Amino acid sequence: MIDFHCHLDLFPVPSIAADDIERTGAYVLSVTNTPKAFPKTAQLAKGHRRIRTALGLHPQLVHERHTEVGMFMRLLGETAYVGEIGIDGGNDFAQHRSVQxxxxxxILRGCSDVGGRVMSIHSRHASGEVIEALRRHPTAGVAILHWFSGPVSHAELAAGMGAWFSVGLPMLRSRRASTLISCIPRDRILTETDAPFASTTGERYPTTALKDTVSALSRIWGCDIATTQKQLDLNLRALAMKSDGFMSRALVH
Structure with a gap:
């Protein structure tokens, strides 16, 4: 199983969630909301070979934490993964759109400067702005649009630019799920939970929800669960090769 967007450090007891992940055998991208949270969150992955930690600066916090951009740039060399980053145009944050x-x-410019990164990107009510920013920085790395909720036309545009998508159970249960998923190449989709903000009803890691996500995706794709999981595993392997390449180029530079 694959969870490519999980806020491990925000579980009630993060160490228990990390142990749950180890027992289930899931591969998890542990995203962070601020650069200051990255070092401690990265420690949660120690001894857990299937967890990778991403360096983030969440758009909903940017107006309060934009002074941490310098720290973000200093830490960028420590990981091949960046997230959660992006733009949020929701009513509560639209007034901060310019600083976002x-x-x-x-951040995209910084990712380009270090040879590219795998990026988990938030685009709620701002998919057009996010896509335009990615167009301006074509060497920033691999963009993975987390819980994409923009127009299908924007998903098609992003897919045409080479973007990936991480999808969770709430997204796959929406009325437009089939239409959205049908316009995304199967080799550029990964599953996610966004836990503990979604997919979970308790304090433990939501293994059942992750399994249900694979099942929901298999129904949309019209294939069995084994075939779906095999495709997802191949996708993750391809992405891991890209992330290794980014770090190798950074070492060369």
Whole structure:
């Protein structure tokens, strides 16, 4: 199983969630909301070979934490993964859109400068702005649009630019799920939970929800669960090779 967007450090007891992940054998991208959270969150992955930690600066926090951009850049060499980053145009955050866009642009430029990164990107009510920023920075790395909720036309545009998508159970249960998934190449989809904000009803890691996500995706694809999981595993393997390449180029530079 694959969970490519999980806030491991925000579980009630993160160490228990990390142990749950180890027991289930899931491969997890542990995203962070601020650069200051990255070092301690990365420690949660110690001894857990299937957990990778991403360096993030969540768009909903950018107006309060934009002064941490310098720290973000200093830490960028420590991981091949970046997230959660992006732009949020929701009603509570639209007034901060300009600083969000400025910080997102700076992060993408920084990712380009170090040879590219695998990026888990938030685009709620701002998919057009996110796509345009990615167009401006074509060497920033691999963009993975987390819980994409923008227009299908924007998903098609992003897919045409080479973007990937991580999908969770709430997203796959929506009325437009089949239409959205049908426009995304199967070799650029990964599953996610966004736990503990979604997919979970308790304090433990939501293994059942992750299994249900694979089942829901298999129904949309019209194939059995084994075939779906095999495709997802192949996708993760391909992405891991890209992330290894990013770090290798960074070492060369």
């Amino acid at each position: 866009m400025e910080v997102f642009d700076r």
